[in-house]
Amino acid sequence: MLIPLIAIVPMSSCSRVEPGHVGIKVSNFGSSAGVSDHALGVGWYFTPVGTNIYEYPIYTSTYAWTKSSTEQSGNDEEFPFQDRNGLNLSADVSVAYRVDPVKAPILFQKYRIDMAGIVAGPLRNAVRSALNEEAAGLGIEEIYGPKKAALLSAVQRDVARYFEPVGLHVEQLYWASNIRVPDQVLSQINTKIANEQAALAAQANVATVKANADARIADAEGKAKASQIEGDALRANPAILRQRAIEKWDGKLPTYSAGSGQLPFITEK
Numbered sequence: 001m002l003i004p005l006i007a008i009v010p011m012s013s014c015s016r017v018e019p020g021h022v023g024i025k026v027s028n029f030g031s032s033a034g035v036s037d038h039a040l041g042v043g044w045y046f047t048p049v050g051t052n053i054y055e056y057p058i059y060t061s062t063y064a065w066t067k068s069s070t071e072q073s074g075n076d077e078e079f080p081f082q083d084r085n086g087l088n089l090s091a092d093v094s095v096a097y098r099v100d101p102v103k104a105p106i107l108f109q110k111y112r113i114d115m116a117g118i119v120a121g122p123l124r125n126a127v128r129s130a131l132n133e134e135a136a137g138l139g140i141e142e143i144y145g146p147k148k149a150a151l152l153s154a155v156q157r158d159v160a161r162y163f164e165p166v167g168l169h170v171e172q173l174y175w176a177s178n179i180r181v182p183d184q185v186l187s188q189i190n191t192k193i194a195n196e197q198a199a200l201a202a203q204a205n206v207a208t209v210k211a212n213a214d215a216r217i218a219d220a221e222g223k224a225k226a227s228q229i230e231g232d233a234l235r236a237n238p239a240i241l242r243q244r245a246i247e248k249w250d251g252k253l254p255t256y257s258a259g260s261g262q263l264p265f266i267t268e269k
Contacts, residue, residue, distance in 0.1 A: 078177075091175060
């Protein structure tokens with residue numbers, strides 16, 4: 001019985017750092033008690049009693065804080081926030097993040113918890129705080145409309161700036177759902193949007209009609225101007241009119257001529 005026990009004890013005193021992670025070694029006893037200053041790479045490490053290794057991912061990981069009970073933690077993790085008029089809103093948000101392997105010990109020293117705990121606690125709290133702060137400067141029509149993406153970009157910059165010094169890179173934040181707005185307010189927004197689109201369509205129709213009318217006027221004015229110029233030219237040069245008549249004449253003289261009238265194109269010298 002001694003041989004199996006000897007074989008089991010060393011393995012039970014070892015921990016492995018998985019690929020894509022770094023390990024932070026924490027000793028609770030002895031002269032080396034505390035957090036190691038250097039992160040551990042992939043591999044097996046001796047972890048006697050009182051020693052733990054915490055793993056942090058150094059690849060891009062994602063997490064979605066949602067209202068749904070079927071995603072991630074199973075709890076309602078949506079973000080409530082308000083616009084500048086105090087209107088209550090909410091939304092689901094996803095985050096993409098990774099840990100700087102060099103600064104991983106600093107991150108652990110600050111929060112003393114694993115990555116799941118950081119995502120559920122400090123990271124979520126930072127996103128919620130920044131979202132409320134940034135949204136407080138916007139109205140509902142801006143948040144729900146043209147500045148929806150800009151709002152979350154501003155939140156991402158705030159959160160990234162906060163965590164960068166301790167080695168947590170917040171790469172991106174995403175809306176994981178539509179922004180939830182009270183039904184009455186949403187109906188008003190949709191009605192306004194529909195009215196604005198109808199007004200734009202009417203303006204475009206008026207512009208088309210006016211453009212067509214202007215084109216017809218310009219065409220008529222151009223033809224009138226051309227006729228006036230041609231008339232003035234013919235009045236100033238009668239010979240041109242006679243020349244045009246000769247060019248169109250088929251060479252036949254009229255069979256009958258009333259009185260002593262002059263024949264066409266024949267002038268007395």
